[in-house]
Amino acid sequence: MTGAPENKSKSEIVTAGLLVIGDEILSGRTKDKNIGFTADYLTAIGVDLKEVRVVPDDEPEIVAALNALRARYTYVFTTGGIGPTHDDITADAVAKAFGVPIDYNPRAVEILRARLAQTGGVMNEARMRMTRMPAGAELVLNKISAAPGFRIENVIVMAGIPAVMQAMLEYVTPQLKTGAKMLSETVRADCREGDIGTELGAIAKAHPDVMIGSYPFMDEKRGANAHVVIRARDPQRLAAVKADVEAMLKRVHALLAAG
């Protein structure tokens, strides 16, 4: 066990849920940027984001959502609610979800005191709040705010501010088990989605191991157009289905040209 990496086999599928915590997202005051970033980031490192939930700053709601997600996915990432004010209740909710006590973490206190010494701020009850962690949690550090997030079992608790959240996600990444990366190819249909739906469905049915999505967009030149996105972990399966889609598009274009 001398430093054996957690991710021996790349064939395993590693999944994640994301729990976004904050009244400000649900009221519209703040536009979330963490969902899109986390989706891109996890896809890039070989973790499948399977579900996102946004809940208010309400303890029973956070506890229920966290318990639902942590039972289902390899990892759960949370964003928001770990600051110094009364509405920052994520740490307490996580402790409650795990049924463990919560207390000031000595290392978090030390880190915060060191930062305050630099910036001229004073330690007070509100700032001490940011150092409370559920028993058994390990710190998730970040250089931007100094106030750490934490990890307990498969749950990683991060800040809501995008720059701080991103620093925490990077910090925790080397600890994560990752699976075979999902690969993708995008083919531009150059016709309308409704022109290819039936044939694309037949290709999807013939290749249940490959994910095929169709995403309409408005093309300045042609009007309604679509992107076909093919996703698979095996590069050869991906290439084979991409070829099938391109052959199908040729047939459809010929038919449309013939009127």
Added chain:
Amino acid sequence: MTGAPENKSKSEIVTAGLLVIGDEILSGRTKDKNIGFTADYLTAIGVDLKEVRVVPDDEPEIVAALNALRARYTYVFTTGGIGPTHDDITADAVAKAFGVPIDYNPRAVEILRARLAQTGGVMNEARMRMTRMPAGAELVLNKISAAPGFRIENVIVMAGIPAVMQAMLEYVTPQLKTGAKMLSETVRADCREGDIGTELGAIAKAHPDVMIGSYPFMDEKRGANAHVVIRARDPQRLAAVKADVEAMLKRVHALLAAG
């Protein structure tokens, strides 16, 4: 009962859940814009958005999330998965969640045929897919795509494309019950969140009927700063708590200036 509006009393609280459906959001390929828009829109009309879930194009996942949300909130809005391709399975999932059959809706077929006649497209199996609706559903029209969404009981099924989704949300708004609008005031702290956390918590505790949030931001001049957002349905309660927050900030500023 001659045209009596559904929303006789404005004291009732009307809630909503939002279900965003689509692999492309979870993979990061598409950055969702519907959550922020819907949050703003519902807040403005007096409907409280209480929860958002993002799920993949997977029938059991959609059914489970929809059944959880529709049992809890006055309304559930869904976005995505109502196009002409094989991965558009929202209508089927909604029919399954309600335990009702699904079939081609004659009026939806008529609307789509009329649009195709204008644009020179042909009706085919894929396009007919967009006219399938659960039994008992009413159409939710939009002028942009012509392919309608639908409403069944308290569930409103909308497109994923933001412009089409927005048109559908506007179409359905006159049918919705709305509550007393949540009002809000934002006060700029002009100090760090950690400087006001304790006193702000005391104000929040003294006014449990008013929601107070604190949102840090980086200020080019001062560095770390925060906005205090106060939310209430009663304008007088809102004004009273705003005055308390402003008085508290004055005290904190004086203390900080005194060193």
